[in-house]
Amino acid sequence: MARLIRTEKEVEGRNEEVWIVVDEDALEQWPAGPRDVVGRPQARNDGHARARGEARYTADVHFPGMLHAAVLRSPHARARVKRLDLAPALAAPGVRGTIGPGDAPELGTECEYEGAPVAAVCADSLGEARAALALVDVEWEVLEPLLDPDEAVARGSLIAPPRTHERGDFERGLAEADAVVEATFRTQTVLHNSMETHQSVCRWEGDVLEVYTSTQYVWGVRQEVADALDLPPDKVRVVCDYMGGGFGSKNSPGEYTFVAAELARRTGRPVRCALTRREEHVAAGSRNATTQRYTIGARSDGTLTALGGEFVNAVGADGWVAMTEGPMVMLYDCPNLRSTTYGAKLNLPPTKAFRAPGFVEGTFGLECALDELAAKLDLDPLELRRRNHAHSEPGGDRPYSSKNLVECYRRAEPHWERRHEVRARSTATVKRGVGMASQVWYGGGGPPSYAWIRVGSDARATVVTAMQDVGTGTKTAVAMVAAEELGIPVEHVTVAVGDSLRGPYATLSAGSSTTPSVAPAVRAAAADAKRQIQEMAEQRYGANAGKHSLRELLGVLGNAQILGTGSRGPNPTGMTVLTFGVQVAEVAVDVETGEVTVERIAAVHDVGRVINPLGASSQVEGGIIQGVGHTLSEARLVDPASGDILTTTLDAYKMPTIADVPEIVTELIDIPDTQLTNLGSKGIGEPPIIPVAAAIANAIRDATGADVRALPITREEMLRALAEAKERSREAAAAV
Amino acid sequence: MNGGGYAFDAPVGTSLAELLRERIGLTGTKVACNEGHCGACTVLVDGEPTLSCITLAHRVAGREVTTIEGLRDHPMVDAFVRADALQCGFCTPGQIVSAVALVEADAHPSSEEIRHRMAGNICRCGTYPKIEEAIRQWRG
Numbered sequence: 091m092a093r094l095i096r097t098e099k100e101v102e103g104r105n106e107e108v109w110i111v112v113d114e115d116a117l118e119q120w121p122a123g124p125r126d127v128v129g130r131p132q133a134r135n136d137g138h139a140r141a142r143g144e145a146r147y148t149a150d151v152h153f154p155g156m157l158h159a160a161v162l163r164s165p166h167a168r169a170r171v172k173r174l175d176l177a178p179a180l181a182a183p184g185v186r187g188t189i190g191p192g193d194a195p196e197l198g199t200e201c202e203y204e205g206a207p208v209a210a211v212c213a214d215s216l217g218e219a220r221a222a223l224a225l226v227d228v229e230w231e232v233l234e235p236l237l238d239p240d241e242a243v244a245r246g247s248l249i250a251p252p253r254t255h256e257r258g259d260f261e262r263g264l265a266e267a268d269a270v271v272e273a274t275f276r277t278q279t280v281l282h283n284s285m286e287t288h289q290s291v292c293r294w295e296g297d298v299l300e301v302y303t304s305t306q307y308v309w310g311v312r313q314e315v316a317d318a319l320d321l322p323p324d325k326v327r328v329v330c331d332y333m334g335g336g337f338g339s340k341n342s343p344g345e346y347t348f349v350a351a352e353l354a355r356r357t358g359r360p361v362r363c364a365l366t367r368r369e370e371h372v373a374a375g376s377r378n379a380t381t382q383r384y385t386i387g388a389r390s391d392g393t394l395t396a397l398g399g400e401f402v403n404a405v406g407a408d409g410w411v412a413m414t415e416g417p418m419v420m421l422y423d424c425p426n427l428r429s430t431t432y433g434a435k436l437n438l439p440p441t442k443a444f445r446a447p448g449f450v451e452g453t454f455g456l457e458c459a460l461d462e463l464a465a466k467l468d469l470d471p472l473e474l475r476r477r478n479h480a481h482s483e484p485g486g487d488r489p490y491s492s493k494n495l496v497e498c499y500r501r502a503e504p505h506w507e508r509r510h511e512v513r514a515r516s517t518a519t520v521k522r523g524v525g526m527a528s529q530v531w532y533g534g535g536g537p538p539s540y541a542w543i544r545v546g547s548d549a550r551a552t553v554v555t556a557m558q559d560v561g562t563g564t565k566t567a568v569a570m571v572a573a574e575e576l577g578i579p580v581e582h583v584t585v586a587v588g589d590s591l592r593g594p595y596a597t598l599s600a601g602s603s604t605t606p607s608v609a610p611a612v613r614a615a616a617a618d619a620k621r622q623i624q625e626m627a628e629q630r631y632g633a634n635a636g637k638h639s640l641r642e643l644l645g646v647l648g649n650a651q652i653l654g655t656g657s658r659g660p661n662p663t664g665m666t667v668l669t670f671g672v673q674v675a676e677v678a679v680d681v682e683t684g685e686v687t688v689e690r691i692a693a694v695h696d697v698g699r700v701i702n703p704l705g706a707s708s709q710v711e712g713g714i715i716q717g718v719g720h721t722l723s724e725a726r727l728v729d730p731a732s733g734d735i736l737t738t739t740l741d742a743y744k745m746p747t748i749a750d751v752p753e754i755v756t757e758l759i760d761i762p763d764t765q766l767t768n769l770g771s772k773g774i775g776e777p778p779i780i781p782v783a784a785a786i787a788n789a790i791r792d793a794t795g796a797d798v799r800a801l802p803i804t805r806e807e808m809l810r811a812l813a814e815a816k817e818r819s820r821e822a823a824a825a826v
Numbered sequence: 827m828n829g830g831g832y833a834f835d836a837p838v839g840t841s842l843a844e845l846l847r848e849r850i851g852l853t854g855t856k857v858a859c860n861e862g863h864c865g866a867c868t869v870l871v872d873g874e875p876t877l878s879c880i881t882l883a884h885r886v887a888g889r890e891v892t893t894i895e896g897l898r899d900h901p902m903v904d905a906f907v908r909a910d911a912l913q914c915g916f917c918t919p920g921q922i923v924s925a926v927a928l929v930e931a932d933a934h935p936s937s938e939e940i941r942h943r944m945a946g947n948i949c950r951c952g953t954y955p956k957i958e959e960a961i962r963q964w965r966g
Contacts, residue, residue: 137907140915141922143854143894149916150853217839285858285866285916285950334856334916335950367859561914561951708910708956715952740863740948747945748954 115659131704164201167235167733184218205372235437242434249433263396263426267387286334289364307598338443375442382455409441412448457784525788527781534667535606540594556593563705575616602773614656671695684805717782828896865947894919913951
């Protein structure tokens with residue numbers, strides 16, 4: 091029976107109360123372990139289409155008569171458009187239309203960051219559109235930008251009121267401590283840099299606006315475009331067949347969609363608006379920089395008595411205040427805690443969600459501080475974490491739906507034990523060491539998400555759900571689940587996604603939520619179809635129904651079909667659904683040059699039942715490799731005086747290549763969460779990137795004794811930390 | 827081009843990538859940076875991996891161009907799919923073109939050689955370990 095519930099919905103660490111209609115999820119979970127299909131390695135079902143270059147991405151969408159748009163953006167961190175004349179651009183060769191401030195959502199005259207959109211031109215070719223942009227007559231009033239996050243906090247320039255957490259008595263906890271660590275950590279701004287840039291193609295078909303877009307949320311784009319243009323949502327059709335990566339930056343339509351829609355309306359022609367790679371570096375969102383100041387107290391046996399933190403997120407001109415304090419609040423059982431998080435509003439490009447926003451940054455600070463504590467108390471870092479393990483949600487007794495972090499620690503032991511052998515391979519100038527870090531994150535998904543399935547007389551099935559596969563392999567995972575439930579080969583399941591006109595609502599691909607949200611709905615739809623087939627068989631064959639194959643049972647249908655529907659049931663009430671893990675990193679540090687090489691990372695994660703071990707290991711490797719980039723090489727650089735963005739190309743912004751990749755060992759606990767859905771599966775997209783930076787920094791401490799305090803760990807930062815460690819040991823020797 | 831002959835009257839300044847994607851409709855070749863930094867647009871010109879986004883169409887007159895469309899039945903495609911050496915797949919055609927050039931020169935490249943020769947193809951999803959595996963096992 092359909093049931094209207096009020097439930098807490100979590101996306102990327104943001105919670106909101108929503109009304110949702112759910113069907114009770116009556117299916118029993120399958121037993122743990124590999125099944126016929128689920129739990130066994132499966133190559134992705136759209137792999138050939140993508141590898142052969144046949145898959146149609148938004149970048150490949152082409153319609154006859156299609157025009158190309160280019161966007162005029164602020165070249166200044168803070169400026170006001172005093173005068174704007176689009177007429178010279180409109181008169182340029184090939185130009186078919188121009189729009190200015192107020193003509194489309196997000197185009198404006200008050201520019202609060204470099205890259206803020208002001209106006210747009212469309213022409214027969216992209217070259218003509220870009221040439222015409224240069225002819226726009228614009229006069230800027232350049233204003234003083236606010237760029238320093240601490241100054242912004244002091245001045246009260248905030249995105250939202252400061253967020254605080256308080257439990258127990260922090261001051262008393264600090265007084266009870268035998269050892270206290272005070273440490274400040276800084277993380278940098280990093281960019282998603284999906285290979286397919288942000289882009290849309292819009293065309294009007296009668297009164298329906300078709301939006302072909304590279305998105306992580308077909309239904310979010312539909313709703314936002316409908317709201318902005320005052321259209322009934324069903325008059326907006328959003329299509330995303332294949333998608334070239336997002337990592338959190340493509341959850342909303344973006345100005346490029348609104349520009350394409352408005353220019354398409356005015357010209358009566360299809361319009362493409364695609365960001366260039368250089369625009370991608372200023373106008374597509376980023377993971378914000380942070381400053382994290384920790385005060386952590388513990389007894390001599392390692393028991394945490396106080397956790398304190400002040401966090402400043404350099405949010406930029408727009409965005410939200412990600413949970414940098416999340417790991418400190420959620421990871422360990424400590425009765426006394428106090429934190430304040432500020433979101434600095436600055437004249438810098440906006441923050442957008444980026445693969446475990448807040449938790450990547452916060453885990454670096456927290457887990458490095460914890461290792462400093464372990465060093466102070468002369469405790470084994472792994473043992474320190476075990477002693478502070480939280481058996482229920484810290485600060486309360488709310489249970490976890492499942493938690494196998496202790497098992498992760500156990501599985502990490504052989505990797506951790508390698509440290510003696512690794513250290514022994516050090517030379518006079520290259521020091522080696524091993525470090526670890528724990529991981530906590532969301533990833534349970536939630537309702538609503540829906541799926542349809544049709545089974546034909548040839549016993550082949552088509553799953554229809556208007557989700558998007560952003561490259562994670564969700565399309566393959568749901569095919570495996572449908573095949574398992576129906577008892578047919580996975581090759582006999584086709585999955586149709588990415589079209590709001592031709593499938594039911596499905597969740598956004600963010601918060602590691604797509605598979606745990608959509609796959610249970612797909613299983614429910616397949617079970618619905620299976621029940622109908624069984625009922626049909628009993629009517630035809632009576633007690634002998636079980637003796638006939640699916641093909642025989644369905645063979646009588648001809649062109650008729652069995653249609654099943656399914657929806658995602660509710661999450662368990664009164665329980666906290668989270669993912670956990672631990673990573674162990676091995677590094678080599680050249681103490682003369684400051685060069686850091688990551689040689690090996692072992693990743694042990696608990697994400698419930700693993701549907702596709704092959705795809706899951708790819709997600710782990712991908713997360714770790716992005717984490718290595720975040721830790722060692724990636725940074726958006728800004729001129730501190732003007733606010734100009736200095737890194738706008740892929741040679742200036744250094745992402746890992748194949749030559750930078752360490753040996754990666756993936757171990758997944760693979761125990762279904764018995765409380766969560768008909769599958770017991772959680773998401774694996776984000777967890778693997780979370781502990782990488784801390785594990786590497788802790789390995790550096792193990793190797794050299796140096797405390798790294800800032801990302802990326804450039805040679806300068808490494809040499810600074812080494813010099814500081816040397817000075818510290820000199821002082822200690824002098825004191826003796 | 828991929829074994830066939832074409833004649834074009836392209837304006838001076840047209841890149842090979844533009845010619846492929848917009849004039850011929852061979853959209854398997856992807857453009858991700860359009861300035862020669864990422865390798866997504868890699869094609870073979872007379873067998874050599876070449877960045878089509880910064881190659882002028884005029885420079886390839888009379889030469890042999892092979893794109894991913896010409897390599898669809900190459901065993902490297904299967905090897906990539908088997909090893910799960912792709913996620914979003916946007917860089918994958920370029921990766922495969924580079925990998926084919928590599929194994930044509932050396933059918934059994936060492937790990938170091940793979941890492942050296944493939945370092946010009948960026949994959950933001952981080953499929954690198956599986957790309958290396960695919961290239962090691964490309965013959966099945």
